[in-house]
Every structure is written in C-alpha cells, then in structure tokens.
Amino acid sequence: MPTATPDVHQILWGVPVTCYAFNHDNTKVAVSADSIDVQIWARRNGAWEVESVLSQHDKLVTGVDWSAATNMIVSVSQDLNAYVWQHELSTGNWKHAMVALRTNRAATCVKWSPLGNKFAAGTGAKSICICYYDESQDLWKASHNKKHITSTVLSVDWHPDNVLIACGAADMKTRVLSAYIKSIDPKSGNPVWGDKLPLDQLCAEYKSNGWVHGVAFSPSGASVAWVAHDSTLNVSTSKDSFVTVKTGNLPLLSLLFISEDRIVAAGHDCVPYLFERRASSWELVNKLDQGPKRSVAANSAMLKFKQMDSRAQANADTELNSYHQNTITHIRPYAGAATNITHFVTGGVDGKLVVWEL
C-alpha cells in the first residue's frame, strides 16, 4: 500500500498528456501534449520546463517511447509516419530519421524492444510494423505483422527476450506474435510460447468481450496480461487458457507488472488499482488512490455561500476525490528493477503526470 503521498506534476493545462516517456534516469520526459509535436521537458530547479520541441509530424502524435538502452526516442503519429530521434551531444539537438512504416492508416502506439534495436508500432491498418536499423543501407526498415490481426491495434508490449510481442486490438483479441527479424536476432526458441518462431508467427490468441486497451508481459515473460473494455483484467501463463478478473469499475486502459505476482492497472476510473496473484488466480486487492486529504477549512461554509452567490451553484464540488481528475491513459515504470518496481508514473487526460510510491 502506498504510504507516501504521490508526486503530482501538472505539466499541461487543459490539454491531455496523449503519451509520454521518461528517459533512463527520469530527469527528462518526452511528451505529446495532444499535439503534432513531441515536447521534451526537463526538470530544472524543481520545476518542469520545455527543453526542446521535436516537430516533424503533421498530425497528432499518438505514441512516444524513450529507449533506456540507446537513449533514442521514437515517435509515431496519425500522419502514418514514425521518426527516430537521436541526441547529438555536441549541439544538444535531436536529429531525426524518418522510418517508412509503409502503412496506409494512422499509427496508434509504439514500444522499443528491451535491447533498443527494434521497435514495434501498432497501426490502424490492422498491422504491427516491426522496425529495425539496417546498417548497410543506413536507414530504418519496417516489416509487417498483419496476417492474424483483424482490426486497429490498440497496444503493444515486448517480451523480455526481444523477439516476441503481445498486442491488443479493437477486434477484442489479444495475440502473442513473433517479431523475429532474421538479420538482427539470434536463432531462439521459447519454452512457453513455442520453438520455431519466424516473423508474424501467431503464438497465442485470446478472446475478450471488449476492445483490448493494454497488454503487458511479466518481468520473466512467463505471463502475459491484458485489460479490456469489458472492465476485466486477464492474465495467461499458457497458450490456451487465461484467468479473468472482473472489476465492477469503469474499463482499465493501461497496466504494468510491478513484480511477477503483482499488477497495477488504471483507466477511466482515474485511480490506479493493485491486483495480486493468489494461488492460480488473480484478484483486485486495492485502489491505490485514497484521494488527496482535503483540508477542512474553517471558512468552508463561507466558501459555499460565495459559490451560491457568484455561480448560482448549490453544490460546488466539481472535483473528483482522486489525484487525477480525468482518465489515466498510461502507466509506466519509474524506479526499481523490473522484478520489483518501487515507483510508477501515471499520465492522464487532465495533463498530469503523477509518480506513485509503493
């Protein structure tokens, strides 16, 4: 249970944090503020400031990821393009390289692989573009995973072995696919998901009753979990079966394994929830947001009558009793090893990034 109050960073006003990614030491964050640019915010003297603006896209930037391994940023947008940005130490600028995704629909999400040598971008063309850098031609190339997907891809996540990906789509199915690239991946097999893994091999497919908004692999890769629009969290450790946890709340949008047996998920309820593995099934343990402690002011009665006078509102309480005032769109790890994450950060439609301590 969180004992400390979370760290709230209201970096945007009136604009949602569409997507964000922190760098490896959490000193900077790349943010798409519901715009066509990616802003890099850096913390100077305790306050957040815009350090640089990466503008190459023409339409809303829907996905941003910052590789801890290579310090490169990838951004994808509804303008059908992806750009990889590299930081030049000499000038402090970010140099962009366009990645030809060869897709004819918007890109929706992007994730760097654990080693940072590939990234997976989900698109509305019912495909996932696995992009890698071709040394001989000095450009980023894309291969497509499109045989098995039948609708817009809503989320992707990489398996720790750098070869498999899990994806959730609007056709209400979660799939584990292979993103094996012959030129850069060593021949590998996987005890849980299968031995022979050519590109776009379907390793597993799971059906839900709602669009799959978020997927995640556990730190060891033995489990895959997803959250769907039917307000459930599902976890699977094998190709055929999975456990469903039905929550009586609004649908969850994003999830994170904080250890092999614990998941934190958040969504339209504006609060993060903690799920734990109990024997062979999972259950919802707790809501991690008990609300900011409202100071019981002595003049709250006066404030109430003031509100009634100036705004003709009998009940002036428009705020929710939680740190986020609107939907939480993404949860990402902030600090701690992958098997025992101590802090996580949530970004929401209210323009806030909140860092939670467990």
Add this chain to the structure above:
Amino acid sequence: MSNTLKTYIAAVRATLTAAMCLENFASQHVERHNKPEVEARATPEVLLTPVVISRNENEKVLIEGSVNSVRVSIKIKQADEIERILCHKFTRFMMMRAESFVILRRKPVEGYDISFLITNFHTEQMYKHKLVDFIIQFMEEVDKEISEMKISLNARARIVAESYLLQFP
C-alpha cells in the same frame, strides 16, 4: 410517479458513465481522418450495442456508444397536441444554436426529440462526470419547462379570450 423517475434517472446515469469512456481513434476506413465512429458507422467492431432505457412508452433514452463517441437521444413526454408543438419549438430553438451548445446534434435521431453527440475531444476538455450531470439535469428539467410553458400558454389564451368576449354583452 416519482419513484419510477428515480430508478429511470439512475439507470441512465450508470449507462452514460459507462458509455462515456472514450478515446481518440483514427478512422480505420479513411486515412488521415478522425471521425466520430457512432456517426460514421464504417467500422462495426468499434460500435457498442445501442441501449434503450424506457420509463414508459412515451419517455425513453437511446444511448449509442462507440470507441470515440457516444450519441444520446431523448424522447420527451408529450401528452397532447399543445405539448407536442411546444416541445418541437423548444428543441428546434436549441438545435438551431447547436454550435454554441458544443455537444448538441443539429438533427435528432429518428424517433427521438433531441440528440447529443459527445466525442473524445469533448471528454478531454470537460469533466466526464459533469457532462453526465448535465444530461441528467437536462432530462429532469425539460419536462418542467414544457409544463410551465403550457400553463403560461393556457393562461394567456384565457386572458385573451376573456377580454375579447367582454365586448359582447
């Protein structure tokens, strides 16, 4: 009568809260487009099953949801001809000014008197729970408004008729 109103409103509120879980979704049908899917209806898998909540055969609410937009259509109670005319004029007044209303639709859905179209862009700019509160408040007050208008209409008609007939001995 009012005990059905409470459960009716509670059901509408719960359904609206669930239907307003929207997110940005680029059109899967046309590249570079971003349309409310409940209006475009080009991609069947992102549309939710429409729900009708009826209080009785004269009052009902249709809620059609999708991944990035929700359409709420209300059928207002109209007991007689006068109320039908008043309701039509009242909703027409609002629908002609739909742009400043932001979430109002210019034409009601077939079979209903007034429709709202709420998209993910609206839920990003406004509080979701306040949008639901607004629609519920609208439903509760429109009946009162129309009854008030009918009463004042009848009062005026009576005054006019009286003063006209006074000239005859």
